[in-house]
Amino acid sequence: MAREIFIYEPMSAIDIGAHVFPTEKYARLASEIRALGVPEECFGAPEPTHPLDLERVHTRAYLADLREARATERTVPSELPVTPEVIEGFRRMVGGTVRAADLAWHQERWTMHLGGGFHHAFADHAEGFCYYNDVAIAIRSLQAEQGLGRVAVIDTDLHQGNGTAAIFQGDESVFTFSIHQENLYPLKQRSDLDIGLDPFVGDAEYLDRLEEALDQIFDEQSPEMIFSVAGADPFHDDQLGDLKLTFEGLKRRDELVIERAVASGIPGVVTLAGGYARRVEDTVRIHRQTAEVVWGTYER
Numbered sequence: 685m686a687r688e689i690f691i692y693e694p695m696s697a698i699d700i701g702a703h704v705f706p707t708e709k710y711a712r713l714a715s716e717i718r719a720l721g722v723p724e725e726c727f728g729a730p731e732p733t734h735p736l737d738l739e740r741v742h743t744r745a746y747l748a749d750l751r752e753a754r755a756t757e758r759t760v761p762s763e764l765p766v767t768p769e770v771i772e773g774f775r776r777m778v779g780g781t782v783r784a785a786d787l788a789w790h791q792e793r794w795t796m797h798l799g800g801g802f803h804h805a806f807a808d809h810a811e812g813f814c815y816y817n818d819v820a821i822a823i824r825s826l827q828a829e830q831g832l833g834r835v836a837v838i839d840t841d842l843h844q845g846n847g848t849a850a851i852f853q854g855d856e857s858v859f860t861f862s863i864h865q866e867n868l869y870p871l872k873q874r875s876d877l878d879i880g881l882d883p884f885v886g887d888a889e890y891l892d893r894l895e896e897a898l899d900q901i902f903d904e905q906s907p908e909m910i911f912s913v914a915g916a917d918p919f920h921d922d923q924l925g926d927l928k929l930t931f932e933g934l935k936r937r938d939e940l941v942i943e944r945a946v947a948s949g950i951p952g953v954v955t956l957a958g959g960y961a962r963r964v965e966d967t968v969r970i971h972r973q974t975a976e977v978v979w980g981t982y983e984r
C-alpha cells in the first residue's frame with residue numbers, strides 16, 4: 685500500500701516573475717516538512733493530468749485557450765503570465781491534487797498536496813492567480829470513476845472560493861463552504877454556506893464561527909470526504925487581508941477541521957491555496973503547521 689502522505693512536484697516552483705504570489709513557498713515547505721523527520725517514502729509525486737479530467741470541469745473554449753496559451757478574456761483575468769510554461773506548471777498542480785485525493789479516498793486517511801487550492805478558477809475562465817480548479821477536477825474525477833458520493837469543500841482561505849462555488853452551484857453532491865473576509869476580492873458567488881467576516885476579527889471570533897459551521901457540515905451534511913482549502917492568508921501580517929489570525933489561531937483552524945474529520949472517520953485532502961505574508965517564511969510556517977496537523981493524524 686502506498687505510504688505517500690505529502691504530494692509534491694519539485695517543478696511546481698513556477699517562475700511567474702516579480703509577483704505577490706510567492707511560488708518559492710512550495711519548495712521551502714517541502715524541505716521544512718522533511719526537517720520534521722517525515723521519511724522520504726511519505727512523499728509522492730503528482731499523477732499526469734488527463735484531458736478528460738480537465739473537461740469534467742472546464743469548458744472546451746477555455747481549455748483551448750490554455751492549450752494554446754492565448755491571451756483572451758478567458759485567460760487574462762488570471763493576473764498571471766499567459767505563457768506555456770506557467771500554464772503547464774498549473775496543469776501539473778492539478779495532478780498533485782488528484783493524486784493526493786485518490787490516496788485519501790482509497791486508503792481512508794488524510795493527505796496533503798503541497799500545492800493546489802486554486803479556488804478562483806471558474807469553469808470557463810481564469811481569475812485571481814488560478815487557471816485550473818484542481819479541487820473541483822479531483823472531486824469530479826473521484827465521483828465519476830471511483831464511487832465517491834457526497835463531498836464537503838471547507839475553504840478557509842482569506843478569499844471566498846468563488847470559482848468552486850460557481851462550479852458546484854446546484855450540485856447536491858458537493859457542499860461548498862467558505863469562511864473569508866467579506867469586503868475584499870472576489871465578487872462573491874453563492875456557496876452552500878458562506879461566512880463573510882469583518883476585518884480585524886482575530887482568533888477567537890474566527891474560530892467560534894468556524895466551529896459553528898463545522899457542526900452544521902459534519903452533523904447535517906454527512907460528507908464522505910473533505911477537501912480543505914487551507915490558505916495561509918487569514919494571517920495578521922498578510923499583505924492582502926485583515927482577518928488578523930495568529931500562528932496559533934491558524935493551527936487551531938487546521939486542528940478543528942482535520943481532527944474532527946478523523947474522529948468522524950472521514951478522509952480528506954489539504955490543498956495550500958493563498959498566502960501573502962510580508963515575510964515568505966511566515967507563509968511557509970503556516971503551511972508547515974497544517975502539515976504537522978496532517979502528520980499528527982498518523983501518530984495515533
Ligand SMILES: [Zn+2]
Pocket residue numbers: 841842843915917957958959
Ligand atoms: Zn486567498
